[in-house]
Structures are given as C-alpha cells and as structure tokens.
Amino acid sequence: MSRFIKLKKVFEPLLIIFITTALISFLYDFYYLLNETAKYETKRYLNEITVKSAKLFKEKINSDLLTVFVLSKYLGSFDTLDGQEAKAAMKKISSEVPFRSLLISNALNGTTYTGNGISIKTDHSEPFEGAQNRDQRVSQVLRDAFNGKDMVALTSPVYKNEKLTGSISGLYYTEDFIQIIEKISFQRLTYYQIIEKDGDLLFQNTSMETTGGFDNFYPFLGEVILDKGFISSIIINDIMKNKAGFMGYKFKDKGYYLSYAPIGINDWYLLAFAPKDSFNMHPGDIKKSALFMIIKIISLFLILILYIIWRQVKYKTVMEQGRIELEALNSKLKIRAENDLLTGLYNKITSELLISDYLETEGKNGRHALFVIDIDNFKNVNDEMGHLIGDRALIDTAAGINDSFRISDIKGRIGGDEFIVLLKNIASDEDIRKKAEDLCRLFKSIKVYNGQISGSVGAAVYPDHGTTYTELFEIADKAMYHSKELGKDGYYIYKINENI
Template sequence: MISQNAASRFRGKIRRFKKISLTALLGGLVTISVLMTLTIMFISSYTSQKQSLINTTLSLNYSNAVQMSNTLDALFKSMQNNLAHDARYFADLDYSDSRKLNSALDLIKNSSNYFNSMTLVDSDGLVLSISPYSADSVGYHVSSEAAKTALRLQEPYISEAYKTPRKKRRIVFVSEPVFDAHGKFKGMIGGNIYLQDQNILNLLFGSQMKTSQGSHFFIVDSKGTLIYHPDTARIGENISRNTVVSKLLNNEKGKAQYRNLAGVDSLAGYYKVPTTDWGVVVVSPTQTVYDQLNHQIGLLILYTSVPFLLLTLIVIRVARQLARPFVSLTDLVQQVDQGRVDLPIMKPHWNREADLLNRTVLSALANFRKQREQLTYDARTDVLTGMTNRRTFEEVIQNWLDEGIRFSIVVLDIDRFKSINDTYGHHAGDEVLKHIANLIRLSVRPEDVSSRFGGEEFVVLLRDADTKEAYQIAENIRVSVAGSVMPVDRQVTISAGIAEHPLHSSSASELFHLADTALYRAKEEGRNRTVTIKALRK
C-alpha cells in the first residue's frame, strides 16, 4: 500500500513536470543564448577597442611631441639668428654713447616678441644697456652664472633654466658674442625669457591641446627641470624622477604608458629638442581613454537593448514553431560578434511568425551596423565644422606617402583669431570657423582632403598638385576669406604655408613642419598672405 502511494506521488510529479511548455523552455534557452552572445560581444569589443584607443592616443601624443619639438627647435634657431644679426650691428657702435645704445636695444627688443628683456654687456661683464630700462642693473657687473659662462665661452649660448640672484626670477638666457671688425671680443648681447611670466613659449604653445580633454604637455631642460607647464607654479620644479623624463635624460624618444609622480596612470609621447637638448612631453591621463570607451560601449548597449528586447518577446511567443530558425539566428549574432557584419539575404520562411522574427533580427542588426558606422564617422570628423579631423588627415597623408602619390600640403591659420573670441565671444568664433571651413571646401577639388587640424588651424592635402598649383588654390582660399562677409562685424583673414611631396620631403611630419614654418613666416611678414617653402628657402 505504501509502495502504491509513493508510485502515485511520483507519477503526479512527472505529470506536473510535463506541464512546462516547450515555448517557455525554448524561449528561456534562446533568451539566455542572446544574452550570452551580447555579453561576449561587448567584452570582446571592449577589450579590442581599449587597446586600439590606447595605441592611437600614444601615437597622437608622440606625433604632437615631435611637432612641438620641431617648432621649438625652429624658434631657438630663429632667436640665435636674430641675435647674431644684432651682434653685428652693435659691433660698429660706440659703447660710450649710452643714449644710442639704449635706443638701439629698445628698437631691437620691441621689433620681436622673442624675449621679455634684452641686455648689452661689455667684455668685462659690465651691463651697458638693458631693455626695458632698469637703473638697478645698468652700470653693474653681471652676477648670474649663466651670464658669466656666456662671457667666458665667447660663443652663442643657451642656458639651462635658473633663478636670478637678485630678483629670484626663473629665466632662460640666450646670448650671442659681439666682435669688432678686427675680431676683438667686445662683449655680448643677450635675451631673457621669464618662464613664469607671459613669454614666447606661452604665445607659441599656450593654445595647444585645448581641444584634447585632460591632455597637456610640458617642457623640461637637460637636467629634468620644468621650463614650461600649464601650472606655472610648477615651473622650476625638478621632475627627473618621472619615468618619461628619465628616458629623455638618457637621450631616448618615443611613447609610453606609465604612472606619473602624482600616481596617475598616463599615456605619453616624448621627444628631444636638438638645439637646446630640452625635452617635450605630451601627456593624456589613461582615464580619458576609459571614459571614451565606456561612452562608446554605453551607446552600443543603448542601441542594441531595445531591438534585442523586442526579439526576446517575439521568441517567447513563437518559440514552439521556431526551434530551427533559432539556430541560424544565433549563428548570425555570433558572426556579428566576430566582426562579420555583412547581413545575408534571408529567404521568406514558410511560417509567418518565423518570417517576422527573421525580419526583426535583420532590422536590429542593420541598426547596430548603422550606429557603429556612425560612431566611426564621428571619430573621424570634426564636430564643429564637419570637416575631417586630425586623425583622418594623418591616415590620408600616410596612405598617400605609402602609395607614392605626389601632393602638396597647405597649412592655413586664421589671423588674430583670439581677438575675435575676446571681442565677440566663443560662439561667434565658432561661427567664423564654420564659415571659413565652408569656404575652404568650396575652393578645393573633389579629390583633395581638407581637415581641421585644431583650434583655428586647417590643413589641405592637394592630390597630384605641385607648389605652383597649390599656391593658386591657397590664394583662392585666402582671397575668398578676405572678401567674404563674416558672421562678425569685421574682416577676417588667413595666412597659409605650402610644402610639396616629394620635392621638399618624403616624411609626413617633416612636410607638415615645413608647411608650418612657411605659415610662421607668412605671419611674420604681416599675415593675410601665402608663403611656399620654396620661396622661404631662397
């Protein structure tokens, strides 16, 4: 009797177990499969994109460090050339005529913005003149070791960063010896850069990397002392213990992921300045990469959650008749996870529910592909102007170099753009940028590539164009900008610099540097003009 009751209860349990519907079972299995597939997809996407973003950031920071190093190298060469010219002028002057010396030194100092102050010293180290004039210095002998060293060497000299004995200013001293017509040493002319005041380094680099979230750069001398840093209070600090700075002091160059002295994980590119033996380091916190990656993954989750939720609901309703379509659909999702996003042409299914499910999945995956393509487009496009961005420019120029295509590069910069922002506000400045970007697009050919390089600077790659053709196109752009009615109540002009591949160089960074040098000369010559590197070298 007990045995029969136990058997009856067991059969009752079996009957209750058989009441579980195949729809619920298959629906649950498919839902789990979809969720696992999505999880695998997001994990693999996160891992691959993380490394890609880190490598891209490192490469961009290294490229920026090289460009800034070349710019700084050209700057100090220009300083030394100017001082050499000034030294020849003072070689013929009478050192006893203080008024004439003061007037000449003031004129030289005010004619350029290289130095915060300039000094003329005789062969005994006596200060003959200083600009701006300071009665506390004229008539006294130089007291800094840098000035004494320059007098002793009697040759062009660039000092390390040091603190002046009397006023405790942190400066860099650049000097040139003065010899008379008979080769006799008469003294030296020197310029001082006040590192913690407004100076040529602030003017040249102050607007760099403002668009790069969290990124910054700094310059150190050959002892690891900070010469330039966004936080001016840190100028003069010795950071030779910094991992990247230590590599610079060992004459290394490159890119590295490291932890800085404050314990922040960072991505850096670093390069030495040949003229001064200084080092330029461009740094981005690693956290910015993770923030960008998390944002992209969040968008992917947002774009895929609704379609796949709809898919799950449909599967639960029609699972009984769709066991076989589930297998093919799961395979398709796995292919998407592996990066093969070419959607197949599905034949109509004999079952209406199965056919609807196929269409829904294809629609969801097509939307996923569309959103991913949009993310790719956003990563390669400047948000403000709609032009291609710096990343796309660097890819195109490298591809053209690899293919051996002849082309010219035009670097354009809006003249006195800061004054537009200061006068009319940044919104008006943005409207000017968009207006000029549109004029540039209208002036170039379909096969050319125009990019916003950063800030108020644009770059145009002219395919199969020599310097003469590039000059004509650049002039057309310059004239159209100068004659255009701007969104602000003033005329806006641009300056342009040109270099040609392979005539001038076969290196992307060197070509850009040459074009940028030509642009710098255009600025020096009065702005609103185009200068080619060929014309610059004559």
C-alpha cells in the first residue's frame, strides 16, 4: 500500500504536467490552425450575418407593408378618405404604427394629408402610381420630399366597393432604415451600406475611411486592390444575378473584408464591411494567456451549464409573455378593424358580414327583426352646434342602442347618423313594436344643450320580408324613410303588399 501511495504521489504531478503541456501545445496548434482558416471563418461569419440581416430586413419591411395594407382596408370602410371620420381615425392610429408618418392621398380630388390630419401639397406621385397597379409596394428613395428629407414610402391602394379611391403610405426617413439594420443585426454589422443593383448608394453608416465616400459601389471597386482570387467582374456578375458573395480588398493601405447579399426589395443589396485587423491574433498574446485560458475553459463550462438552465427558464417566460402580448395585439387590431372608432359599435362592413352569416347559419330557422335607425335633422345639429356636439349625440345614441338590446343582438353604425340592429329570435310582432317605441323614447332622453333630438326607425322581419341581408336592409331602409315622410320622430314596421 505504501508503494502504491508513493507511485500515486509521483504519477499525479506527472499527469498534471502532461495535461498542462498538452493543453499549451493544443493552444499553439489551435492558433496556427486559426491563422490558416481565418479567412474562411471570416467569410462564413460575415456571409451568415449579412444574409440573415438582409432576410430580417426584408421580413421587417414586409411586416410593415402588411400593416399599411390593413390600414388601407380600414380606410376603405369610410365614406371619404379625407372626411372628418377618416382623419380622426388616422390621427389616433398614427401614434401607434412604426412609421415616422402616414400619408393619405385621395385619388378622387387630389388632396393629400398626413396622419395627424394636416393637408399638404407634394409632387411625389410614386406612391399613388403603385396604388394604380393594385398592389402594395416599397418606393425608391424619394429625394427632396415634402418634409425636406429623403424618405421611403410603403404604399397600399385604398378601395371602396372595388373602386380605387386613393392610397395610404407609411413613411420612413433614411436614418430610420439605418436604425432598423442596427436593431435586427444586434449591431454586429459595424459598417454597412444599402445600394441599388446599379451600384448607387441609398444609405449607409460606413466611414469615409472604409469606402472612400463613393456614391456608387462599382467605381469604388476600381479604386481598391482586391485580394488574390477575387475579380471585380465576378462580384458585379453576382450582384446582377441576385447572389450573395464575399471579397477581401485593400484600400489606402488597410485591409477589409466585404460580404454582400440581396435584400429582395426593389433590387436592393446589403453590403457589410469588416476591417481585417479585427480578426488578427498574435502568438505573444496566446503565450501570456495560456494558463488563464485553462481556467477560463473550466469556468466557462460551469457558467455555460448555469446559463443553459437560466436560458431555458427565461425562454419559457419570454415565450409565454410574447404569446400573451401577441394575443392582446391581435384582439386590439381585430376590434379596430371591426368596430366604429367613435361609437364602439360594429362598423358597416362588419355589421353586414355578421348579419349575413347569422341569417345563413344558426339563425336561418328563426324569426328576427332588422331595424334601420336614423337621427332626424342631424345635419342641423352639426351645422348649428358644431361637430363636437354632433359626435356627442352619436355616442349617446350608440350607448342607448347598446343598452336597449341584448348582448347577442348585432348592433352597428353604418353611416354618419345611421344605425342598424338585428333583433334575434323575436317571439311576436309585439316585440318589434316595443323595441321601436323604446328607440323613439331613447332619442327623447338625449339632450343637446337645452334641446333634444329625435329619430326615425324602420323595421323589416326575417323571413317574412326577405331572407338575405340585402333584401331586409332595402325594406327596412324604405320603412325608415317612410317613417320620416309620416312626420319623423316615429317608427314604421313594413307590411307585405304595402307600397311605400
């Protein structure tokens, strides 16, 4: 036993010396191997970052373009693009979208206004030309734009009843695109440019030292010394064919690497620059830090285990939080898309879709009443007392309608002062008369300063008077106008074979 202990005492130090020597030898071998493969690793790293950044940039712009498309659908629900309702809605939304500004153009009268409701004049027709092509598009950089800055417009046409009425554009300044690149690349792209396929520079954060301040990439290629194995014609050919690539070059006695990748938007290309010095390693540094490297490897291994555990816990937390936020955002967007922003009731399009769907599915075997409700002389209220008082009257009317009917009934605002309600599953005609009388009393309870307003109500019954939304609405609308002809401030329930 004593001999074994003695051997152990001799063997263990030798083993430690061997392991230490082997590790130091490994570190030196690793350095030389790294020196040989530095270019390949640099190319792979830069290519990966550049391609991923270009892809993320495209996804970001496409996501914002989808936002513009959703807004164009929403704008199409208004009577006019430059009406008070549309401007008020855009003013509320403009602070919540990612763009620097919104630009709404009315093709019918040539007017243009920003998201905050300010009318402007601009000679830039490019966004609207995209709308005429019935597509969403990203413009080129617009020079000397109306705000005095270079910008890019993400544009979608606006249609109402299949007719082009204008367009809406989300505007980005060129510095906004720089911030987007820095954010999606996590600032790993120290120097970069975005150019067009013809080489013209769009925007950059590169220094004069890196690129010489050229406004076009191709003349710049003629001024640099390319590394062995790189030919400028091959690089240009790659760009013409939408290929990603890599090159090394020397400019003003300094070496650089350049990786390029197509973005997939307007023939734009992302160029990423990296000084070669940032990849250099020196043998003297390895000698000084070899011992510390051993300690760091062990420490790093322990830290890595703790990090993986922490990362898994945090990943689950972040994913759950992201899911909750996404559900909340989807719910918020759905409400904005379906509801009238002033009153909170369903808008015209949603009301028609919900009523049509109900009559075709679960409600097709029941008996229901469709009410069309209109405020009498509402134009006089707006003209004499102002739109704020008129809006207050609309809000109070909507609130009264909401309280007068069940949660399951479909209630909407389909025009300036016109409302619609589907009363589901009526037991008798007495239910219809009672609700119509309730609506008339509702208007008498709404005070406008020292006066009051009145309303006219028309009603049609499913399936007695029609089996589709269109048929019922036409009859109920006629009944409402007939009520007005009888003296307003009342209701009229359509009767079969009666000419009104």
